[in-house]
Amino acid sequence: MLAAIGVSSAQELFDAQIPPGVRLGRALALPDGMGEQEVYEHLKVLAQRNVSAEEQLSFLGAGMYDHYVPAIVDMLCERSEFLTPYTPYQPEVSQGGLQVMFEYQTAICELTGLPVSNASVYEGPSALASAGYMAKLHNGRSRFVVSAGLHPHSLRTLRTYAHGYGAEIVEVGLHDGITDLDAWAQAIDEQTGAVFFAQPNFYGAVEDAQRLVELAKGGGDPVAIAQVDPITLAILRSPGECGVDVAVGEGQPLGGRLDFGGPSFGFFAAREEYLRRMPGRIAGETVDADGRRGFVLTLQTREQHIRRERATSNICTAQALNALAGMVHLAWLGREGMVQLGELLLARTHYARQRLCEIEGVSVMYEQPAIREIAVRLPCEVAAVRARCIAAGVNPGVDVQALTGRAEDEGLLLVAITERRSRQDIDRLAQALGAAVRECEGVRV
Amino acid sequence: MLAAIGVSSAQELFDAQIPPGVRLGRALALPDGMGEQEVYEHLKVLAQRNVSAEEQLSFLGAGMYDHYVPAIVDMLCERSEFLTPYTPYQPEVSQGGLQVMFEYQTAICELTGLPVSNASVYEGPSALASAGYMAKLHNGRSRFVVSAGLHPHSLRTLRTYAHGYGAEIVEVGLHDGITDLDAWAQAIDEQTGAVFFAQPNFYGAVEDAQRLVELAKGGGDPVAIAQVDPITLAILRSPGECGVDVAVGEGQPLGGRLDFGGPSFGFFAAREEYLRRMPGRIAGETVDADGRRGFVLTLQTREQHIRRERATSNICTAQALNALAGMVHLAWLGREGMVQLGELLLARTHYARQRLCEIEGVSVMYEQPAIREIAVRLPCEVAAVRARCIAAGVNPGVDVQALTGRAEDEGLLLVAITERRSRQDIDRLAQALGAAVRECEGVRV
Amino acid sequence: MSAPSVGETPQQRERAVTIFQKGAPGRSAFVCPEIDVPRVDPLVLLPVHLRREQPARLPQVSEPEIVRHYVRLSKRNFDLDSGFYPLGSCTMKHNPRLHERVAALDGHSRLHPLQDAGQSQGAMRLMWNLQQSLAEISGLPHVCLQPSAGSHGELAGVLLTRAYHEDRGQQRLKVLTPDTSHGTNPATVSMAGLEVVKLATDAAGGIDLDDLRAKADETVACLMLTNPNTLGIFDPNIAQIAEIVHGAGAILYYDGANLNAIMGFSRPGDMGFDIVHFNLHKSFTQPHGGGGPGSGPIAVSDRMEPYLPVPVIQERPPRNGDGQPFLELSEDRPKSIGRLRGFHGNYGCFVRAYAYIRSLGADGLRDASEAAVINANYLLARLRQLGVEQHLPLAYGQLCMHEFVLSGAPMKRELQIKTLDLAKRLLDHGFHPPTVYFPLLVEEALMIEPTETETRETLDEFAQAIADILAEAKQDPEIARTAPHTTPVRRLDEVAAAKRPVIRQQM
Amino acid sequence: MSAPSVGETPQQRERAVTIFQKGAPGRSAFVCPEIDVPRVDPLVLLPVHLRREQPARLPQVSEPEIVRHYVRLSKRNFDLDSGFYPLGSCTMKHNPRLHERVAALDGHSRLHPLQDAGQSQGAMRLMWNLQQSLAEISGLPHVCLQPSAGSHGELAGVLLTRAYHEDRGQQRLKVLTPDTSHGTNPATVSMAGLEVVKLATDAAGGIDLDDLRAKADETVACLMLTNPNTLGIFDPNIAQIAEIVHGAGAILYYDGANLNAIMGFSRPGDMGFDIVHFNLHKSFTQPHGGGGPGSGPIAVSDRMEPYLPVPVIQERPPRNGDGQPFLELSEDRPKSIGRLRGFHGNYGCFVRAYAYIRSLGADGLRDASEAAVINANYLLARLRQLGVEQHLPLAYGQLCMHEFVLSGAPMKRELQIKTLDLAKRLLDHGFHPPTVYFPLLVEEALMIEPTETETRETLDEFAQAIADILAEAKQDPEIARTAPHTTPVRRLDEVAAAKRPVIRQQM
Ligand SMILES: Cc1ncc(COP(=O)(O)O)c(C=O)c1O
Numbered sequence A, B: 001m002l003a004a005i006g007v008s009s010a011q012e013l014f015d016a017q018i019p020p021g022v023r024l025g026r027a028l029a030l031p032d033g034m035g036e037q038e039v040y041e042h043l044k045v046l047a048q049r050n051v052s053a054e055e056q057l058s059f060l061g062a063g064m065y066d067h068y069v070p071a072i073v074d075m076l077c078e079r080s081e082f083l084t085p086y087t088p089y090q091p092e093v094s095q096g097g098l099q100v101m102f103e104y105q106t107a108i109c110e111l112t113g114l115p116v117s118n119a120s121v122y123e124g125p126s127a128l129a130s131a132g133y134m135a136k137l138h139n140g141r142s143r144f145v146v147s148a149g150l151h152p153h154s155l156r157t158l159r160t161y162a163h164g165y166g167a168e169i170v171e172v173g174l175h176d177g178i179t180d181l182d183a184w185a186q187a188i189d190e191q192t193g194a195v196f197f198a199q200p201n202f203y204g205a206v207e208d209a210q211r212l213v214e215l216a217k218g219g220g221d222p223v224a225i226a227q228v229d230p231i232t233l234a235i236l237r238s239p240g241e242c243g244v245d246v247a248v249g250e251g252q253p254l255g256g257r258l259d260f261g262g263p264s265f266g267f268f269a270a271r272e273e274y275l276r277r278m279p280g281r282i283a284g285e286t287v288d289a290d291g292r293r294g295f296v297l298t299l300q301t302r303e304q305h306i307r308r309e310r311a312t313s314n315i316c317t318a319q320a321l322n323a324l325a326g327m328v329h330l331a332w333l334g335r336e337g338m339v340q341l342g343e344l345l346l347a348r349t350h351y352a353r354q355r356l357c358e359i360e361g362v363s364v365m366y367e368q369p370a371i372r373e374i375a376v377r378l379p380c381e382v383a384a385v386r387a388r389c390i391a392a393g394v395n396p397g398v399d400v401q402a403l404t405g406r407a408e409d410e411g412l413l414l415v416a417i418t419e420r421r422s423r424q425d426i427d428r429l430a431q432a433l434g435a436a437v438r439e440c441e442g443v444r445v
Numbered sequence C, D: 001m002s003a004p005s006v007g008e009t010p011q012q013r014e015r016a017v018t019i020f021q022k023g024a025p026g027r028s029a030f031v032c033p034e035i036d037v038p039r040v041d042p043l044v045l046l047p048v049h050l051r052r053e054q055p056a057r058l059p060q061v062s063e064p065e066i067v068r069h070y071v072r073l074s075k076r077n078f079d080l081d082s083g084f085y086p087l088g089s090c091t092m093k094h095n096p097r098l099h100e101r102v103a104a105l106d107g108h109s110r111l112h113p114l115q116d117a118g119q120s121q122g123a124m125r126l127m128w129n130l131q132q133s134l135a136e137i138s139g140l141p142h143v144c145l146q147p148s149a150g151s152h153g154e155l156a157g158v159l160l161t162r163a164y165h166e167d168r169g170q171q172r173l174k175v176l177t178p179d180t181s182h183g184t185n186p187a188t189v190s191m192a193g194l195e196v197v198k199l200a201t202d203a204a205g206g207i208d209l210d211d212l213r214a215k216a217d218e219t220v221a222c223l224m225l226t227n228p229n230t231l232g233i234f235d236p237n238i239a240q241i242a243e244i245v246h247g248a249g250a251i252l253y254y255d256g257a258n259l260n261a262i263m264g265f266s267r268p269g270d271m272g273f274d275i276v277h278f279n280l281h282k283s284f285t286q287p288h289g290g291g292g293p294g295s296g297p298i299a300v301s302d303r304m305e306p307y308l309p310v311p312v313i314q315e316r317p318p319r320n321g322d323g324q325p326f327l328e329l330s331e332d333r334p335k336s337i338g339r340l341r342g343f344h345g346n347y348g349c350f351v352r353a354y355a356y357i358r359s360l361g362a363d364g365l366r367d368a369s370e371a372a373v374i375n376a377n378y379l380l381a382r383l384r385q386l387g388v389e390q391h392l393p394l395a396y397g398q399l400c401m402h403e404f405v406l407s408g409a410p411m412k413r414e415l416q417i418k419t420l421d422l423a424k425r426l427l428d429h430g431f432h433p434p435t436v437y438f439p440l441l442v443e444e445a446l447m448i449e450p451t452e453t454e455t456r457e458t459l460d461e462f463a464q465a466i467a468d469i470l471a472e473a474k475q476d477p478e479i480a481r482t483a484p485h486t487t488p489v490r491r492l493d494e495v496a497a498a499k500r501p502v503i504r505q506q507m
């Protein structure tokens, strides 16, 4: 091949192009390569140094959840035809991927009750931050009012982005576990470009989303942005029904692995008027030269490769495969199934709330409804209690304050209940937590 | 749908066809059905009650081996297009499967050095028994001479089949771990229809296969049938080169999981003259109506669906998917790779032989070469030594006598070394075995 | 490669090239682990006279080449996940992917067959539970899971009947099989050293009782039967058949390939059968893999039990401290016919079948059979509605169980297309054809088994395709006679293949 | 469905029907676990005013329907495992399946991101090792793995430069990008609240140094560059460029999308770059998934380190008794730009990239870049040999790095087919076309990146296909202009799609 190129060595090819001053001139200081078997063994050893949700009875949640992902999701996502293509730049040979995007958009529209959806963004928190950018492009205002009920990662990501595109953030606190309605109403004014809240919020509490939007729209004309948990949307009043303008969220509960936090997908849906300012790919329907129905990436004039610095977002590679997983999971759950699942989670979370609050000294954080996650207040150091539970084989959930850093969150434990956690598992949790609390109380006394 | 059929209920459909006397009339006494998640959890609990080769350092072999199966094998075998079709009865839409069979046959011919191969049979021992049936069809003689070096399962399966198709079995013992050549020569006469031996034999020893065949052909005109281990065939003199007529074997080392013993595949290769008496499917090359190269199931007049009671075998469903795994594994190992692998196993097995025989009281069973399995003699009860090793986290191999039931096999431990067992692993084995032997010796004294 | 013509599909343009014709010297995928032990001269470890002379000419290809080769090849297959596959007698029902997931768990897939009993109780329990389930489903109490496929189960069964009679000092050499029987039945009989005697089929599609009575004497070892039979007809005289066979001192063998018709509705044991084989790869949805693996467990009555193959699982008192009976494999059975293969059978298939049975449960299995029978009858009715019957009449009866057989004889006469042509033309419509030319006693047979996992929409489309092909043939039979037109290759010359067999890549 | 015509392929015959148009009421795949806790009125647990009014109209389909639907859909995609995919700037190299296997291990795939540090040391170690490797490969010591893709890494980088300058009390609002830059670069600049200033390309395909000198002043925050650039040209003036930019007090940002050209040969850090983003889904073979997931870690120089996003991994003294440093995620970084997303980044992609780096090792990575550059130059030479150059000249230079850009302008003029037509006609030949119409400064651009994992045979076939298409166009340009002819759908009307957008299934 070198002869065909007209050089006598590969080195020549590089030397002809890379100036001497910037040649590396030595081997990279990396370990030698290994055969497949050795790499497998090495990665397996690393995996064994982690404790997975498959080995430990775990109630961790706070943004990522151990839902049961049906086998067909893996099977479909592993198909070369879905796994290995690039973004569908040649629609004639990408109808599979494009139709999946179209179906996914349909599903997200149905879930959120909003008329338009893109084909996925990176993940939840950055989706929220991107919604802020879209709001800024929409009305040019740079005052954002945010509920403290947002996931702390969302809040921080929004701050990072907002510092970039120039927006100031006003935080509204909670009352009995949900956004303080009075403070919320007061904070929102005519200068407010967008308002943000989470449903259910980070603490698991169901907000009165409709009221939040009404109050927001009463105080000005902000873009109302909700970060929603998709698994709850079959039973919870939908963003569309609540008057929300933009609904975003973390898609991991739909077909996603835990994967130590990623990759998953973010979803992004909005009212019609935002269509041409949406970030990301959008698949649209059309016909081919012979009149066959087909799908293409559409409204690309929003996008970076066409509009460059005037693009509505910089996103390019998104999360198509994860969105496929989400779509397949949704089809598998089905119309009635997803409602049944919602009711199951609601019932089990209620049971967990009751069982945990039977423990001496443990109380519920709020009186609000909760669907698959609940925050309880412990009478002693959360870290110590957690350590004891974990030693007993039960990971009781997330230490809230460690994540939020808020003083008022001291003692809060966030417990996630998925369909994989049976009544028996919840009883085991109650027992372990009870024992741990008693021990810690004993130590304190 | 019932209306279209013209019945008013499903019950009617059944009652019209199944006479009252043989209706079940009650529900089956089986547990209720479960959702996917519950079935998964149940099967996982069962899996956890097994100790897999992934969890335990294991030197078990004796017919099934823990070789490293590359990831592409799983990926290809899980593709719907290979996993879910039936036997390729419609060649125009089965060219994938048929070409794989054709390639597989080529690979088996190359490995065995024989010109014809079928597309797989069930597994190793029954492949040997089927070869006996073919020999009987070939020359009508019903006296079989077998080496005691055959795998005990092969020997027993052959007996079962032979009782059916009518053949008497004369067993020839071993000498220094390999077939006793004198006894072998003596046992074979003009009435002998077939002779059977294993290469390497059950005890891991490499036979002088060429000599065995020479002696057999010297004593009469039997069909010479060898059961061979495919993983050794890249370095070992091939059956074809040794004058063997029929080579069969267990295909599990090629692309197979352990699967607690199955499914795997059996391979079956022979000299040209046996082609029209081979059992099983055979893919052959042809052309289509436009002259394109294509593949079909061929020589079907041997088979049960055409020839019925005069078929050369009753086999129908065989092991196509496992044969695909084998073919992919072989392509992955490649021409040089398989030789390198053979040399690696040879070297490591030699090392293991040395390390184990350094243990006081442990001796090697034979002086013959061994490629990836070796039998050593312990000075004390094998069961007791094994139990101690297992308690120490090392499964040292197979208790030979428990499998063969032969008095002379007392004290024998059969140790399998695959490329997944490193020098360090072998050292760990030597240490565990040494300690166990010392303890058992101590107990005995 | 010449310029793509519009008439040729992309796959047709691609010529078949085997993996042996690809690659180049020096290419490979495998990186062999280093020899980490002290070097010893390999010729000392394995002397030259034992070493291979001619290297095995395996492929020399990189991993990307392997992947691309086989992925492309896979696309030249029709598969059940992509389309309707109504292959009669094969029960092409949906293969749930959950089964692949659980079968792949390390504790199942990486478990060595000689792992100590104490460290494989999960596997033994699974096998035990599966045995109990199959016993209940078949109405026969003793199960051996060992046989590798249906035909292997048949061999086990026929050897069992031999052992049974021999144990009673009887030499019974004849096996009765109806002319509708599957080819494996007579082939098995020969392999087991017995002799086939054919039974005639009566006008209703069942066994001709007179013929049976005439032939069922003290030389008969057993009768092999599937019920419903390969015509999809449940033999209304099954009770009398059993009586006659048993009356003659012979054994009744049930070929379980058609079990999908009757699960939870009727049981071979209750019909009087002594032995049944199951095809886990049919009724219990082990994927077919393009021709295996399968699994063919057998269940038998008390009197056959002593002869069951070894090993069998036995329950012992609890040992692991978990209060559960300890399970063990035992080879200690003096009257056993012996082993049929290595180890304990196709465990990987057991896992899938067991997962299936636990998923469906008692009601689900019954529902499956019910839906299978409804689907078959619906499709039959739909074909009638479309007037297909005129050219493709039902061979026997009015209703059917889970499958039915049409005769293509009128079609051949009137429309000048054969069953084979119809089948090939169905390929152009994106359907896998039914089983053709079987059973042998039906002229130009077309054997259709839709299974329970197909939707009504699919059945409607399939019926319409058949009607369309018949209509097309009325206009121009040549289209079907030269079909298929759009498959990766067109009609293949099977005669040439058999005449001068090329069965491996020339190098 | 009408009768299959011979001119239409089977896939063309099949009309697109979404999953929402399939199924029927009552059908479903999911069996919900029973409510195993005491029943409480659901309306008490979640009052009606919080409940959904209109049900979400999700599909009502059985599992077999879902499987068949999506398997069939998958077959309407072109994929890398089945064919050559020389999409310039996208590095479509083979995706080893080992990576999928290891990423699926429970300890990786089922690990919760908030699992306690003591119970996730394997994951932290993997991330740490990956960071160290990326630092060595790029020549920049500090790595943050968090960004979700290349563009996200760019955002991180531009925010870092802002933070850097702000920390020095400087308001620098301009970002220089060459006109060859990828669209994500200018788009990112705007999102970060800065302003794009375009730089001209010189005759050799590099940055116009005069233009750079004129624009590099104290208002400039940074220069964003990829090197080799999107023309496949390694900028020979890179040292001067760095000098000029640094001289102006600005930061040098490296868009790492083209890293596959130089691994082990040259390092952005050594060229003077302060920040680099990696595309693990390009250079490090994370599969593209039809449009993600990706992962876009960044590496930075010492002076940028204080501003890195949180969290970062830190080494602490051993704690688990294994003698290994204990690794922890820390958010305690006062000057950090903050978080860019939830949790720690796309760990699943890290596993694959890490497996890749360990598989190849130092030499393997260098070999990969070497082969990528050889393959690109070989393909270029091959096209020249076939006389393609006449119609499709190389846009700049004589040699190239890992990719090259042809101009279709002469072809359009002389043969009356556009780059788009050539691309569409390549589809009929079974090849994925190169990137087209990018970079923008090349008329009718065709950007070809073969990658290192393709064989010479494939490159030869591809070159031949291009030559054939040109020859065919000479005879009859209409064939290419109406191409593709054999794909599942033919050329699609993108204008109509955008004019009246239908972006979800009407129900
Ligand atoms: C009626 C009948 N009996 C027996 C068999 C043989 O089963 P197997 O292929 O599993 O050996 C079949 C398979 O098609 C069959 O249809």
Ligand SMILES: Cc1ncc(COP(=O)(O)O)c(C=O)c1O
Pocket (backbone or CB within 6 Å): A315, A316, A317, D089, D090, D149, D150, D151, D152, D182, D184, D185, D226, D230, D255, D257, D258, D279, D294, D295, D296
């Ligand atoms: C040169 C260049 N820069 C940046 C990007 C953006 O990367 P990503 O798609 O990962 O966001 C791309 C992707 O095509 C690219 O080619």
